[in-house]
Amino acid sequence: xxxENMTFxxxxxxxxxxxxxxxxxxxxxxxxxxxxxxxxxxxxxxGKLLDEAQLQVKKIVPGPDGAPTEEDMPYEP
Numbered sequence: 001x002x003x004e005n006m007t008f009x010x011x012x013x014x015x016x017x018x019x020x021x022x023x024x025x026x027x028x029x030x031x032x033x034x035x036x037x038x039x040x041x042x043x044x045x046x047g048k049l050l051d052e053a054q055l056q057v058k059k060i061v062p063g064p065d066g067a068p069t070e071e072d073m074p075y076e077p
Contacts (some may be wrong), residue, residue: 015042024059 006014006029018039021027027035054073 004045006045006054008046011042011046011049012058015039015046 018035021035022032022039057073058070059070059073060068
């Protein structure tokens with residue numbers, strides 16, 4: 001499955017596997033570099049997914065008549 005098509009949770013799970021493999025320290029240098037590169041790409045993807053999710057978050061506040069209304073949450077990258 002393409003990394004871009006994976007869910008946030010799937011990317012995080014794979015990232016945790018990569019971290020464990022690198023922490024063990026038993027992989028050859030070339031494989032460790034590939035894992036590191038994959039890990040940095042997954043971090044980028046997770047950051048992008050979190051940014052997109054934050055743009056969708058709304059807060060519910062009382063409107064002028066007391067009825068609940070939605071407002072966009074402030075976005076802080």
